Amino acid sequence: MKCTQCQMENIEGALFCEECGAQLEAKNELQETVKGSPTERLVLASVDGSTLEIPAKDEVVIGREDPISEVFPDLDLTGFGGMEKGVSRKHAVIHRSGADYTVEDMGSTNGTYINRKKILPNTPQAIKPGDEIRFGKLTFSLKAA
Amino acid sequence: MKNELNIRCIMSKDTLPVTGGEQAVYALVDIKAGTSLGIGTMPSNIALVLDRSGSMDGEKMDNLKEAVGYVVDRLGDEDLVSVTIFDDQVETLVSSQPAKNRDEIKTKLSQVITRGGTQISDGLSAGLAEAKKGFGQDRVSRVLLLTDGQTWDDEDACLRLADEAGKQGVAITSIGIGNEWNEKLLLQIAERSHGNSHWIQNPIAILDAFRQEVDGMQAIAATNLTITGRMSAGVRPVKVYTTSPMIADVSSRTINGGTIQADLGSLDAKTGQKVLIEARVPAQKAGPFRLGQVEIGYDVPSQGLTGQSVKADLNVAFAANAADAAKVNAEVMNLVEKVTAFKFQTRALTEARTGNIAAATRQFQAAATVLLDLGEDELADAVEREIASLKKTGAFTAAGTKKLEYGTRKLTQVMTTSIGK
Numbered sequence: 001m002k003c004t005q006c007q008m009e010n011i012e013g014a015l016f017c018e019e020c021g022a023q024l025e026a027k028n029e030l031q032e033t034v035k036g037s038p039t040e041r042l043v044l045a046s047v048d049g050s051t052l053e054i055p056a057k058d059e060v061v062i063g064r065e066d067p068i069s070e071v072f073p074d075l076d077l078t079g080f081g082g083m084e085k086g087v088s089r090k091h092a093v094i095h096r097s098g099a100d101y102t103v104e105d106m107g108s109t110n111g112t113y114i115n116r117k118k119i120l121p122n123t124p125q126a127i128k129p130g131d132e133i134r135f136g137k138l139t140f141s142l143k144a145a
Numbered sequence: 146m147k148n149e150l151n152i153r154c155i156m157s158k159d160t161l162p163v164t165g166g167e168q169a170v171y172a173l174v175d176i177k178a179g180t181s182l183g184i185g186t187m188p189s190n191i192a193l194v195l196d197r198s199g200s201m202d203g204e205k206m207d208n209l210k211e212a213v214g215y216v217v218d219r220l221g222d223e224d225l226v227s228v229t230i231f232d233d234q235v236e237t238l239v240s241s242q243p244a245k246n247r248d249e250i251k252t253k254l255s256q257v258i259t260r261g262g263t264q265i266s267d268g269l270s271a272g273l274a275e276a277k278k279g280f281g282q283d284r285v286s287r288v289l290l291l292t293d294g295q296t297w298d299d300e301d302a303c304l305r306l307a308d309e310a311g312k313q314g315v316a317i318t319s320i321g322i323g324n325e326w327n328e329k330l331l332l333q334i335a336e337r338s339h340g341n342s343h344w345i346q347n348p349i350a351i352l353d354a355f356r357q358e359v360d361g362m363q364a365i366a367a368t369n370l371t372i373t374g375r376m377s378a379g380v381r382p383v384k385v386y387t388t389s390p391m392i393a394d395v396s397s398r399t400i401n402g403g404t405i406q407a408d409l410g411s412l413d414a415k416t417g418q419k420v421l422i423e424a425r426v427p428a429q430k431a432g433p434f435r436l437g438q439v440e441i442g443y444d445v446p447s448q449g450l451t452g453q454s455v456k457a458d459l460n461v462a463f464a465a466n467a468a469d470a471a472k473v474n475a476e477v478m479n480l481v482e483k484v485t486a487f488k489f490q491t492r493a494l495t496e497a498r499t500g501n502i503a504a505a506t507r508q509f510q511a512a513a514t515v516l517l518d519l520g521e522d523e524l525a526d527a528v529e530r531e532i533a534s535l536k537k538t539g540a541f542t543a544a545g546t547k548k549l550e551y552g553t554r555k556l557t558q559v560m561t562t563s564i565g566k
Contacts, residue, residue, distance in 0.1 A: 011425070013169035015157065015478060016485045021511030023482075023518060025473045047479055047557070048416055049177060116518065132475050137520045141475050 041145035042101060042129065046080060046138075053145055054094060061106075062135060063091040077138060086110035086136030095124055103127050110136035148179040149445055150367065150412075152457045156436075157481070160462045160471040161426070168426050172459050173477045174439050176409075177417040178366035187447055189224040189287070189362045190279035191216065192241070194272035196292040197230040202259040205293060205322055208348040212355040214251050216289075219359050220244035225284070227275035228254060231268025232261030233297070241278040263294035266302035269317070269334075273306060276315050283446045285365045285411065286315045289358055290334065291351070293322040300330050307337040314369060316340035316410055320354050324543040328550050332391075339410025341390040344551045346544075361390070366414035367443040369451075374405035374422060374459075376437035384423040388480065389416050391554040392487045403437075412443065419557070421480055422459075431465040483556040486515040490528070490553045494546065502539060506532055512553070524552045 001010045001024055008019035016023055043051040054060055055074055063073035064082045071089040076082075088108035095102045102124035105112035112119050113134035119125045127133065131142045157171035193213060201209070217226060222245040228238040238257065239250050272288050280286050288310065296303065310317050317338040319331035322345045335342035341361070343354040376382055382405050384396045390413070399407040409418055426436060436459040444451045464470050489512035497505035509532050516525040531545045 011169045012164050012166060013157070013161065013426075015169075015171065015473060015481045016515065017511075019507075019511070021485060021489055021514040025478070047476070049175060113520070130475065132479070134520060137522075139479065139520070141479075 043143050043145045044075070044133065044140035045143050046140055050080075051143070052080075052140075056096075058096050060094040060096075061090060061092075062094065063087060063089045063106075065089075077135065080138055082135075082138060085138035087138055088136070091135050094127075101127050103133060108136070148181045149448075149450070149453065150441060150443060150455055151175075151177045151179050152439075152441055152455055153177075154439065154457045154459050155474055155477055156459065156461050157473055157477045158461065158471040159474075160464045160469060161429075162467040162470040163429065163431050163463050163465050165428050167428065170424055170426050170436065170461065171477050171481055172422045172424065172436065172439075173474075173480055174372065174420040174422065174441075174457070175417065176370070176372075176412065176419070176441055178412060178414040187283065187285050187365055187368075189220060189359075190241075190276060190281070190284040191220070191224070191226050191286075191359075191362065192272045192276035192288045193226070193228045194268050194288055194290045195228065195230050196232070196263060196265075196268070196294065197257055197259050198232040198261050198263045198292075198294055199259050200263075200293055200325070205348045205351075206257070206259055208351045209291065210251075210254050210257070212352040213254050215352055216355050216359055217244050217247045217250050219356075225279035226250065227272070227278075229268055229272040229275060230257055231264060231271070232259075233264045234261065235264075235267045235271045237271055237275060241275045263292060263296050264299060265290070265292060265296040265330075266299035266306060269303060269306050273310055273315065276310075277313070280313065280315065282368070282444065282451070285362045285368070287340065287358065287362055288315060288317040288338075289320065289355065290317055290331075291320040291322070292326055292331075294325055295327055296330065300327070303330060303334055304337060307334040311338035311408065311410070314410075318342065318358050320345060320351070321547070322348060322351070324547065328547045332550060332554070335391070336393045336395075339408065342551070342554075344547045361413055361415075364414045365411045367412040367445050368410075369442065369444045370409040370412050370418065371442040372405065372407050372409060372420055373440045373442070374437055375440075376403040376405075376424065377435055378403075379427040380436050381425040382422055383425055384421075386421040386484050386487075388419040388421065388484075388557040389413065390558070392484055392557055393554070394488070394491070405439075416558075419480060421477075421484055426461075429463045431463050433460065433462045435460055480557070482515060482519055483553075486512055486519060486521070486524075486556060487553040489515060490549050494541070494550070497535060497541060500539075502535055506535055509535075512549075516553075519556070521552075521556065524549065527552065 003017035005022035006020040042054045045051045061073040062075045065076040077087045091108040092112045104124040105121045107121045129144045153175040155173045224244045226244045227241040318340040319342045440456045442454045493505045493508035513525045513528040
């Protein structure tokens with residue numbers, strides 16, 4: 001398995017280049033731990049395994065609660081280290097339409113990423129179980145509830 | 146499977162391609178407390194070992210006294226506490242006793258004045274002796290060691306004490322304040338005893354570190370946690386990392402041929418423990434393949450359970466058609482990426498300490514690549530600054546080294562409060 005960045009030959013199955021640290025597997029081809037149907041309720045699972053259920057609403061705002069500014073998102077990430085990890089008060093919104101979900105960055109300071117690719121602000125992007133979603137530096141995987 | 150623990154074994158790929166050669170495979174063993182385990186049910190036995198050397202004068206000592214006051218207020222009446230203070234001499238200020246004597250303990254601490262140099266091993270030895278007085282299978286025992294200075298030629302003695310404490314089930318959490326202490330020593334003391342370590346830049350954050358430790362002690366669900374891995378013929382484990390409370394490479398002391406044997410300390414019900422095993426699998430024909438089996442041993446003192454264990458298999462399949470090989474599991478990829486960042490920065494520091502600046506720079510650049518990919522821009526910037534320092538002076542900065550040593554080890558901590566910023 002040759003690294004496309006430095007041409008170093010790595011053992012088959014290695015995930016990162018031993019020489020330069022480049023990722024050897026395609027970033028957009030990750031598999032979820034538990035397979036789920038998109039019609040099921042979804043949860044955000046942090047890397048330590050704790051989960052946050054996405055409420056059954058057509059629009060779910062994700063961010064950090066700030067009573068002084070009167071910002072009360074549907075999903076408050078403060079308890080997940082949202083402040084330290086650069087989550088904005090109103091960071092992103094998850095839209096639900098039947099069985100389909102999209103996520104839209106609300107012009108956050110530190111951006112929203114799907115499978116490590118930054119998405120454009122105010123432009124909904126389809127998401128599904130197995131996707132990795134990052135708000136600022138706070139990473140979750142999307143799973144079926 | 147017993148329901149005291151929840152064990153998940155996740156492979157980097159469920160299905161591997163038949164290649165005719167050896168392959169790398171990663172297994173994530175995720176250990177969590179099961180629903181039947183109550184938390185906060187075990188009384189604590191905490192030994193505070195505190196540096197009172199001259200450099201602790203002022204804000205550091207004032208904040209330290211406040212933090213100790215917090216600890217004794219937070220502990221229950223049945224919990225045990227002791228306070229040992231050290232400079233180049235040692236004094237057992239408060240011998241091991243129930244925390245209910247709060248006012249007396251605070252009064253004694255308020256009278257401490259700073260003086261002298263720093264000799265950690267004598268203080269640690271005396272603190273451990275106090276911890277042993279209250280040691281029991283039904284208590285969570287921990288030493289909190291706090292210092293702001295370099296110790297005097299007794300590093301080996303400190304590490305021997307840490308080894309001994311780890312074997313006895315007493316975790317040592319080491320806390321360094323400022324930049325003038327040996328992070329390598331404090332990290333090793335923590336790793337060898339299955340404890341945590343903190344770097345505190347601002348004395349006001351001493352309280353945060355103490356609070357985190359007391360919370361952690363009160364969340365212990367199982368003790369004497371061990372992992373034993375037995376690989377199938379031809380499968381070679383090459384690396385083993387534990388990830389809680391910090392990432393640690395435990396390969397050299399846990400791998401013996403095709404088996405893995407590691408002590409994991411206590412299980413925190415909030416954070417759990419994840420063990421990452423990297424192995425080499427020999428060429429296989431198409432079909433299912435059992436890489437091996439892991440066995441998790443544990444005690445649950447609150448339920449009177451000792452010598453418990455639960456087993457889980459590490460299974461994959463080999464597919465003749467490469468297109469049928471599975472994609473990489475996202476959860477495993479995420480953990481491997483963090484461990485890779487830690488690995489490169491560790492290698493870089495090792496190379497630099499031996500004077501190999503070119504190799505250190507190369508390893509640091511690889512670490513920066515991984516950190517940027519993880520979105521850890523601040524740590525990646527710190528790496529770039531250290532590369533610049535290496536090129537200019539041939540050495541790292543004290544603060545930069547600590548930032549990287551602690552920052553990359555704690556990449557697996559998502560929900561903890563930031564300390565010292």
